[in-house]
Amino acid sequence: MPFEEAVERFDPVMGLEVHVELSTVTKMFSGAPTEFGAEPNTQVDPVSLGLPGALPVLNAKALESAIRIGLALNCTIATECRFARKNYFYPDMPKNFQTSQYDEPIAFDGWLDVEVPASEDGTGEAFTYRVQIERAHMEEDTGKSSHVGGATGRIHGAEYSLVDYNRAGIPLIEIVTRPLTGAGRRAPEVAKAYVATLRDLLRGLDVSDVRMEQGSMRCDVNLSLRDSPEAPLGTRSETKNVNSLRSVERAVRYEVGRQAALLSAGGRVVQETRHWHEDTGLTTSGREKSDAEDYRYFPEPDLVPIAPDPAWVEELRATLPEPPAARRRRLQAEWGFSDLELRDVVNAGALDLVEATVAAGCPAAAARKWWTGEIARRANAEGIELASSPVTPQQVAELQALVDAGTLNDRLARTALEGVLAGEGSPQQVVQARGLAVVSDEGALTAAVDAAIAANPGVADKIRAGKVQAAGALIGAVMKEMRGQADAARVRELVLERVAAG
Amino acid sequence: MSGAGDLTRWDAARIADALRAGVVSSVEVTQAHLDRIAAVDGDAGGGVHAFLHVAAEQALAAAAAVDADRARGAELGPLAGVPIGVKDVLTTRGMPTTCGSRILEGWVPPYDATVVRQLRAAGLVVVGKTNMDEFAMGSTTEHSAFGPTRNPWDLERIPGGSGGGSAAALAAFEVPLTVGSDTGGSIRQPAAVTGTVGVKPTYGGVSRYGLVAMASSLDQAGPCGRTVLDTALLHEVMAGHDPYDSTSLPGEVPALAAAAREGARGGLAGVRVGVVRELGGEGYQAGVRARFDEAVALLTEAGADVVEVSCPNLVHALPAYYLIMPSEASSNLAKYDGMRYGLRVVPGGDGVTAEQVMAATRAAGFGEEVKRRIILGTYALSAGYYDAYYGSAQKVRTLVQRDFAAAFGQVDVLVSPTAPTTAYRLGEKLDDPLAMYAGDVATIPANLAGIPGMSLPVGLAEEDGLPVGLQVLAPVREDARLYRVGAALEALLVQRWGGPLLERVPELAVTRTGAGA
Amino acid sequence: MSVISRPEVAHLARLARIDMTDDELDRMAGQLDAVLEAVKQVAAAVTDDVPATSHPLPLRNVTRPDVVRPGLTAEEALAAAPEVEDGRFRVPMILGEDA
Ligand SMILES: [Mg+2]
Numbered sequence A: 001m002p003f004e005e006a007v008e009r010f011d012p013v014m015g016l017e018v019h020v021e022l023s024t025v026t027k028m029f030s031g032a033p034t035e036f037g038a039e040p041n042t043q044v045d046p047v048s049l050g051l052p053g054a055l056p057v058l059n060a061k062a063l064e065s066a067i068r069i070g071l072a073l074n075c076t077i078a079t080e081c082r083f084a085r086k087n088y089f090y091p092d093m094p095k096n097f098q099t100s101q102y103d104e105p106i107a108f109d110g111w112l113d114v115e116v117p118a119s120e121d122g123t124g125e126a127f128t129y130r131v132q133i134e135r136a137h138m139e140e141d142t143g144k145s146s147h148v149g150g151a152t153g154r155i156h157g158a159e160y161s162l163v164d165y166n167r168a169g170i171p172l173i174e175i176v177t178r179p180l181t182g183a184g185r186r187a188p189e190v191a192k193a194y195v196a197t198l199r200d201l202l203r204g205l206d207v208s209d210v211r212m213e214q215g216s217m218r219c220d221v222n223l224s225l226r227d228s229p230e231a232p233l234g235t236r237s238e239t240k241n242v243n244s245l246r247s248v249e250r251a252v253r254y255e256v257g258r259q260a261a262l263l264s265a266g267g268r269v270v271q272e273t274r275h276w277h278e279d280t281g282l283t284t285s286g287r288e289k290s291d292a293e294d295y296r297y298f299p300e301p302d303l304v305p306i307a308p309d310p311a312w313v314e315e316l317r318a319t320l321p322e323p324p325a326a327r328r329r330r331l332q333a334e335w336g337f338s339d340l341e342l343r344d345v346v347n348a349g350a351l352d353l354v355e356a357t358v359a360a361g362c363p364a365a366a367a368r369k370w371w372t373g374e375i376a377r378r379a380n381a382e383g384i385e386l387a388s389s390p391v392t393p394q395q396v397a398e399l400q401a402l403v404d405a406g407t408l409n410d411r412l413a414r415t416a417l418e419g420v421l422a423g424e425g426s427p428q429q430v431v432q433a434r435g436l437a438v439v440s441d442e443g444a445l446t447a448a449v450d451a452a453i454a455a456n457p458g459v460a461d462k463i464r465a466g467k468v469q470a471a472g473a474l475i476g477a478v479m480k481e482m483r484g485q486a487d488a489a490r491v492r493e494l495v496l497e498r499v500a501a502g
Numbered sequence B: 001m002s003g004a005g006d007l008t009r010w011d012a013a014r015i016a017d018a019l020r021a022g023v024v025s026s027v028e029v030t031q032a033h034l035d036r037i038a039a040v041d042g043d044a045g046g047g048v049h050a051f052l053h054v055a056a057e058q059a060l061a062a063a064a065a066v067d068a069d070r071a072r073g074a075e076l077g078p079l080a081g082v083p084i085g086v087k088d089v090l091t092t093r094g095m096p097t098t099c100g101s102r103i104l105e106g107w108v109p110p111y112d113a114t115v116v117r118q119l120r121a122a123g124l125v126v127v128g129k130t131n132m133d134e135f136a137m138g139s140t141t142e143h144s145a146f147g148p149t150r151n152p153w154d155l156e157r158i159p160g161g162s163g164g165g166s167a168a169a170l171a172a173f174e175v176p177l178t179v180g181s182d183t184g185g186s187i188r189q190p191a192a193v194t195g196t197v198g199v200k201p202t203y204g205g206v207s208r209y210g211l212v213a214m215a216s217s218l219d220q221a222g223p224c225g226r227t228v229l230d231t232a233l234l235h236e237v238m239a240g241h242d243p244y245d246s247t248s249l250p251g252e253v254p255a256l257a258a259a260a261r262e263g264a265r266g267g268l269a270g271v272r273v274g275v276v277r278e279l280g281g282e283g284y285q286a287g288v289r290a291r292f293d294e295a296v297a298l299l300t301e302a303g304a305d306v307v308e309v310s311c312p313n314l315v316h317a318l319p320a321y322y323l324i325m326p327s328e329a330s331s332n333l334a335k336y337d338g339m340r341y342g343l344r345v346v347p348g349g350d351g352v353t354a355e356q357v358m359a360a361t362r363a364a365g366f367g368e369e370v371k372r373r374i375i376l377g378t379y380a381l382s383a384g385y386y387d388a389y390y391g392s393a394q395k396v397r398t399l400v401q402r403d404f405a406a407a408f409g410q411v412d413v414l415v416s417p418t419a420p421t422t423a424y425r426l427g428e429k430l431d432d433p434l435a436m437y438a439g440d441v442a443t444i445p446a447n448l449a450g451i452p453g454m455s456l457p458v459g460l461a462e463e464d465g466l467p468v469g470l471q472v473l474a475p476v477r478e479d480a481r482l483y484r485v486g487a488a489l490e491a492l493l494v495q496r497w498g499g500p501l502l503e504r505v506p507e508l509a510v511t512r513t514g515a516g517a
Numbered sequence C: 001m002s003v004i005s006r007p008e009v010a011h012l013a014r015l016a017r018i019d020m021t022d023d024e025l026d027r028m029a030g031q032l033d034a035v036l037e038a039v040k041q042v043a044a045a046v047t048d049d050v051p052a053t054s055h056p057l058p059l060r061n062v063t064r065p066d067v068v069r070p071g072l073t074a075e076e077a078l079a080a081a082p083e084v085e086d087g088r089f090r091v092p093m094i095l096g097e098d099a
């Protein structure tokens, strides 16, 4: 059923579970390293392999990060909490239980204000949505299985799997919202804005590199529909590992449509986990959450309770950066951006980049043009996040400085950027190597102008007769002669000057 | 060397003195014990069968290294050069570690348990791995997948368990020292039924890193010896804080050998001893009660103030233990699934899934007692039953701790028989788990409360001529009291017997001539 | 009236990933019933006001600094694996996904 129709008929309720990998140098419960992309099974020790006899010891930095995240989410920090074992068998989980937190999370009862931008199609205003946070708890990541054989290399139809335990035991914080109600047709945007805001917040805390495409931030989307805001909650589906901002929005839209179709056809929604498929934009059924699923949680006897000293918690509170919303308001004022301009920057995920570029001496307006324009366009074409683009804010500032100095015109600047992206070095180096600088040699320029006039006597007469706009033809000819590497304004001056003189 | 056979009769302290004095070399001592093992240990079919693995070459190499260090005049620990057996539940780098289970058959750990690292660092010579009930689940060592250990006092009888191998190896003079582990009595009950000494330290007093877990909140590795002093000397080597174990106690290791020596010299004047009413009398074998009462009388003679104390909640300790232990075990043993190490059994048919391989592997790799406890624990933890079973058991644990706290308000140590009976016949209780579990009634409370406990021999039961053990319990971190009281009692008994009890252990038939390594 | 039924034991065996024959199930159900009969008294032994003890000693806040400690090489990690393929543990096909 089309989304618009679905949200007319039903009231969507969302619950978002976000898993964040902390950027500690060692694992949650052992001193094994956590380098991303290392050779398989090289970032392991007896603990991360779940070898007999191995015992966990909590990473102090991970605990500190968990508390700072809790505080940033306006949570209450537990005065005492414990770890628990979540028991279930899975080959990428070395102990066949996950050490997590159950009824005693480190942080609980918080909230996060999310600024939802006006909708692209202009049908909806920008507004602020307060997401209620149920809990944030500490746990460990699993290993990674790659599935061999079968069509897509995906789990279904695979003949066997290969497991790499480098990721097993990497510290995770799971952030769980309370049911998000009242978003109505804006639900997909609210979901996306929440995850984006959370990502900025975590980046600001410097606790994770929050690379959704690398899986260091993963989102599970719970969604259910009900007839009206007064009706009891409906049966939910849990769509796992939705790993880009755009996908979060699309997955919510898709599930709303899918469930609405089921319900209005008199069917029922099955409580199950579903898999999101980036390529098709569809979710497919995964495991049904059968009642056989009994995790047999109990307090982890190999770890002792955590009782953070309140004084320490207050010290950590003092280390929190400015909240994203406040920061955005401040930067908008400093940069003099319109709401629309700021929205584009935020939506492009370019806020940090623009800030860094401005800090490197670039005018705010120019920084915005680069990051939301040319660079965003190329990043999109590459299918990478803007933050992963090879060009640095420093380089963008340098590029703009060359433009402002008249060394490059816009066209040349874009060519220079191309070179930087291609790894040919700094803008300055690219300009040298490719010989891109605007020709400022008056002699050469004047000669070219005279040649053009001589070649087009008719045009010169028109100009002398007052048809100044005819100069365009001569300017074009000169620019062509100079292969574009001239300052068009200066060429225009010279043309008028020489015509008058001649 | 002539008289090398005698060396195996020496206790660890005497061997250590001889090594220091240069009377013997560690290689000689080690070879003598390897020969003894070769002569009497036999295998699953016959003999004591205390060892699952003997590492002769590695042991002799380690011994030679200690001799070399000594020759260089290097600074050496008090037990440097003394042979030791390690229960097969502790990981040993480059030496198989099976926990008495098919599922780990042939597994060679890539790391040493902290305790094993401490032994090696102190120059002890690890000669091999001792037999045990599978994953330490049992009180007879009959649940070892590799065949039972037999009691040197009577090869038809159980050596206790789960650490029957570590206890029998001492009683058979195969090694002077062994390491055991105690979750509900697996060090103390085997000590009692083999006439040896065994100590369960305060929980957290000895590192659990590398001790393959059965029930994490109850497990504790500990020292086993033929004398109280030997046991104290080994305990000091094993004790201490370990940053790799979150439950390891910080702080200094108490002077245990000193406490043992003091106890052996002086009497027990002013020491308050409590006899636990709930751990004795009804249900205890007559010969056990008789020896225990005599020992208590000796304590009084030695100047101790002996009173009876009551710990009413101990009657709930056994049921609570048989809920907590299997619950934790069901989770700790989930890792044995045939995916990363150990046995893998692939059922027939194509399209076999990981899930099916796990279930087939665990079905083939685990013995009946292990399966029983895993299922029991899975039940106790499952939704709907948790509060009534696991939850209630954890509350009983609080009550047991309170009872002990109250008792130790009145007395310095508590005493009881270690086990209700002497060694029973192999196979006798194999089909009656409840009857076997009941044998742990006196040892379990210490594990629930985390307090230290010792078993030492107090004689032979009239009716069957088999060893009887007395248990001493002390408050948390007061392990030294066990050694002081234990050594004092030991001294009085040895005087009365005119020699160590183990001098009366029957000479074992030589199953093989000591070819050695 | 038994505490635990045979179908329950079968369900638990599935949860615990242990294949059991019908004979094993019968035997196990009988033994477990006897054990549970003996241990269920704990529920009656305690009251709500008694706190649960999950750790024998009251330790708190045990952590380690975020510093790399020597671990295992890939060779050591894979040495005991039943099956290895290009540096990874080879396992039979996995049904269903969880994270
Ligand atoms: Mg979750």
Ligand SMILES: [Zn+2]
Pocket (backbone or CB within 6 Å): A019, A139, A174, C099
């Ligand atoms: Zn999670």
